Amino acid sequence: MDFGFSLSPSSAVNLDRTDMSLYEMLCDREPTARTCIGCGSCSATCTASAISGMSVRKVLLGIQRGQYREVEKMLSHCMLCGKCTMVCPRGVNTRHLILELCRLYGNSEGEL
Amino acid sequence: MRERFASGFDPFVIPFLIGMAFVLGYCLFGMLRIWFQLPRKDRRKVVLSLITPKGIWKNVKDIFANCLLHVKLWKRNPVLGYMHSSIAFGWFMLIVLGHIEVWLFLPERLRLFYYPIFFNFFVAESESTIQGAVIFFLMDFFLLVVLSGIVLAMIKRVRSRIFGMRRTTNPSFLDRIGLYALWSIFPLRLLCESFTAHISGGSFLTLPMNWIFRQFLGNSMNALPTWWAYSIALGVFMCVLPFTRYMHIPAEMMLIPLRNAGLHILHPRKGFARLQFFSCPGCGVCIDACPMSAKKENIKDCTVYLNRQLRRGNEERIEQISDKCLLCGKCTAVCQVGVQGPEMRIAQRMLRRYAVNQHYTDIDPTKFVPEGGSSAKVLYFAGCMTHLTPAIGRSVRSVLDKAGVGFKMMDPDGGLCCGRPMMMAGRREQTRELIRINTDIIRASGCNTLLLSCPICYRIFKEKYSLEGIRVVHHSVYFDELIKQGRLKISGKTLRKLAYHDPCELGRGCGIYEQPRSAVSAVGTLVEAEKNREESICCGGSLGSLSLSYEKRKDITLASLRNLTVADPDTIVTACPLCQTTYGNYSEIPVKDIAQLIDDASK
Ligand code: SF4
Ligand code: SF4
Ligand code: SF4
Ligand code: SF4
Numbered sequence: 001m002d003f004g005f006s007l008s009p010s011s012a013v014n015l016d017r018t019d020m021s022l023y024e025m026l027c028d029r030e031p032t033a034r035t036c037i038g039c040g041s042c043s044a045t046c047t048a049s050a051i052s053g054m055s056v057r058k059v060l061l062g063i064q065r066g067q068y069r070e071v072e073k074m075l076s077h078c079m080l081c082g083k084c085t086m087v088c089p090r091g092v093n094t095r096h097l098i099l100e101l102c103r104l105y106g107n108s109e110g111e112l
Numbered sequence: 113m114r115e116r117f118a119s120g121f122d123p124f125v126i127p128f129l130i131g132m133a134f135v136l137g138y139c140l141f142g143m144l145r146i147w148f149q150l151p152r153k154d155r156r157k158v159v160l161s162l163i164t165p166k167g168i169w170k171n172v173k174d175i176f177a178n179c180l181l182h183v184k185l186w187k188r189n190p191v192l193g194y195m196h197s198s199i200a201f202g203w204f205m206l207i208v209l210g211h212i213e214v215w216l217f218l219p220e221r222l223r224l225f226y227y228p229i230f231f232n233f234f235v236a237e238s239e240s241t242i243q244g245a246v247i248f249f250l251m252d253f254f255l256l257v258v259l260s261g262i263v264l265a266m267i268k269r270v271r272s273r274i275f276g277m278r279r280t281t282n283p284s285f286l287d288r289i290g291l292y293a294l295w296s297i298f299p300l301r302l303l304c305e306s307f308t309a310h311i312s313g314g315s316f317l318t319l320p321m322n323w324i325f326r327q328f329l330g331n332s333m334n335a336l337p338t339w340w341a342y343s344i345a346l347g348v349f350m351c352v353l354p355f356t357r358y359m360h361i362p363a364e365m366m367l368i369p370l371r372n373a374g375l376h377i378l379h380p381r382k383g384f385a386r387l388q389f390f391s392c393p394g395c396g397v398c399i400d401a402c403p404m405s406a407k408k409e410n411i412k413d414c415t416v417y418l419n420r421q422l423r424r425g426n427e428e429r430i431e432q433i434s435d436k437c438l439l440c441g442k443c444t445a446v447c448q449v450g451v452q453g454p455e456m457r458i459a460q461r462m463l464r465r466y467a468v469n470q471h472y473t474d475i476d477p478t479k480f481v482p483e484g485g486s487s488a489k490v491l492y493f494a495g496c497m498t499h500l501t502p503a504i505g506r507s508v509r510s511v512l513d514k515a516g517v518g519f520k521m522m523d524p525d526g527g528l529c530c531g532r533p534m535m536m537a538g539r540r541e542q543t544r545e546l547i548r549i550n551t552d553i554i555r556a557s558g559c560n561t562l563l564l565s566c567p568i569c570y571r572i573f574k575e576k577y578s579l580e581g582i583r584v585v586h587h588s589v590y591f592d593e594l595i596k597q598g599r600l601k602i603s604g605k606t607l608r609k610l611a612y613h614d615p616c617e618l619g620r621g622c623g624i625y626e627q628p629r630s631a632v633s634a635v636g637t638l639v640e641a642e643k644n645r646e647e648s649i650c651c652g653g654s655l656g657s658l659s660l661s662y663e664k665r666k667d668i669t670l671a672s673l674r675n676l677t678v679a680d681p682d683t684i685v686t687a688c689p690l691c692q693t694t695y696g697n698y699s700e701i702p703v704k705d706i707a708q709l710i711d712d713a714s715k
Binding site for chain 1: 435464465466467468469470471472475496497499500526527528529531533534537539542546653655658659660661662663690693
């Protein structure tokens with residue numbers, strides 16, 4: 001029967017089951033990743049956001065939540081232009097973060 | 113001249129012969145190895161450059177000027193220049209004159225390798241001394257020249273500050289052995305030749321010394337051991353040479369023809385790059401020059417240490433050093449041998465493998481093609497950095513309007529990146545894709561001039577894009593022309609002092625120094641920074657560094673600001689949106705882009 005709406009899949013995150021290993025590895029290589037406050041300035045300026053929905057903020061959240069596929073899609077069009085670095089109020093070294101994450105991706109234990 | 117020994121041989125020459133054989137063999141092997149590491153295309157280039165008389169002449173001239181006379185070093189620091197050229201050129205002349213002596217007096221001995229070096233031991237003066245007087249004089253003269261250089265070298269080792277160097281490198285263990293061997297060669301030679309001067313003849317230096325020695329030495333038993341010592345010192349020096357900084361002597365001789373042939377670094381460990389890091393004598397000039405050295409912890413990341421680690425093959429440090437550098441190019445600008453620090457680091461970054469590889473093939477260039485009449489022949493690409501500093505973009509558009517230039521924007525709502533940051537990260541494939549898409553957009557726009565505000569973009573558009581028929585120009589140059597042509601009227605020339613900062617990519621990167629200065633002078637009083645033009649100091653904001661985070665750049669920016677404000681300017685003027693932002697964070701006086709300055713002063 002069609003009610004005109006349907007159930008959307010749950011987006012709840014089970015914190016007990018999260019695998020933080022990729023995030024921790026990333027923070028080891030680029031410690032400023034930890035200082036992100038999720039302000040979203042990087043997303044607002046991103047050159048690639050219109051193309052692949054890139055946002056450093058969402059990338060950092062995504063790898064903590066196991067949304068690897070979504071993160072990979074976002075990363076795929078970053079141009080390393082550095083706008084996000086310039087606007088970040090916390091001094092997160094976003095370009096290095098992105099490059100290191102792109103390197104680490106295959107190594108993580110998660111369901112990539 | 114006649115021979116003292118019929119055999120023309122004495123066992124003391126053996127250490128010298130061993131050293132000579134070793135160093136020649138080693139260098140030949142190394143040269144062949146580097147030669148075969150070069151791609152076929154590059155080898156062809158080198159061969160072609162070597163067969164034209166013009167190419168040969170240029171190589172000979174450069175080798176003479178750089179390896180022997182150290183012309184570049186003279187210009188930079190005359191005392192250091194004298195020190196190096198006196199040793200190198202003096203030694204060279206001693207060898208040449210030695211050969212001339214043998215050729216003049218005992219031509220049949222010319223085939224003995226060691227004969228010209230130890231000539232004075234093997235011969236005795238005969239009646240015809242007068243023929244040799246000039247040569248004897250020259251031999252003593254050049255020995256004195258070399259000795260004066262050695263004395264300076266000793267002083268420098270103890271007190272490098274006298275030579276105007278704040279920081280210099282520490283030699284390794286083998287470097288020290290080589291150094292002491294080198295220091296002892298020439299005093300020993302002086303002693304040897306003095307001991308035998310009454311037999312073989314001498315001149316103003318050796319004859320008086322010989323006379324003095326004979327006053328208190330009853331016999332000439334000292335002569336042979338001293339010749340032994342001299343030969344051993346030479347042998348030791350040549351045996352350790354390949355493992356010390358002195359490897360720069362043979363390496364640079366090969367580097368010069370390869371550079372003149374126009375080769376590029378493709379791999380950080382092979383071919384051309386290998387020759388570059390072996391050509392570095394570790395003079396340390398690049399340490400004081402490097403903007404990173406404003407912070408002590410970064411000193412070991414300067415190019416001289418990259419060279420050292422590359423020689424040692426310390427992979428971990430090579431990676432760190434390669435990531436930290438700002439790619440500002442200053443080390444190359446001051447380097448005597450022309451080691452390309454930034455290119456070497458980019459080559460190192462190119463070796464990396466990523467699990468996620470960016471791709472842009474699905475981007476449709478037609479979506480970015482600007483609208484607007486075909487009458488507007490100027491296409492203005494603001495670029496990522498100018499989008500973050502909208503005031504600069506506004507000023508550029510306003511100046512264009514005032515001058516009546518018809519233009520259209522390539523990226524009114526943000527376009528794609530030019531590709532230079534990708535290139536700096538060593539990602540060639542990605543860079544190529546971005547270049548291709550942007551080229552399509554530019555071609556489709558029908559423009560004949562591409563105007564840029566950001567030197568980072570400007571450099572890659574100039575160097576890597578093929579845009580035949582389209583003029584690529586930075587706004588500082590374009591506006592200077594507009595002023596000179598009278599299309600832009602400057603209404604208010606102020607008396608304010610304006611210090612112009614040469615952005616790395618515009619200055620060292622593309623060689624543009626004069627037009628921005630001329631534009632600034634049209635508006636106010638131009639004052640110079642302490643270090644300017646080729647030696648200007650990076651603002652610290654560079655996208656070249658991957659691992660330096662914002663906080664770690666603060667000291668670099670402050671040091672750069674100090675350099676800019678020595679003449680007490682009222683305003684700092686730059687021609688790069690990134691410099692403007694970076695300085696703006698810390699400067700006490702206003703920092704403006706050249707476009708804003710001109711916009712304010714024109715009507
Ligand atoms: S560097 Fe990448 S993530 Fe940052 S603004 Fe540019 S495209 Fe976006
Ligand atoms: S701008 Fe910086 S602090 Fe804000 S979300 Fe992005 S990375 Fe985090
Ligand atoms: S890289 Fe150049 S400036 Fe630096 S130590 Fe070597 S030769 Fe000297
Ligand atoms: S390119 Fe600039 S930052 Fe990098 S080592 Fe050379 S001088 Fe230092």
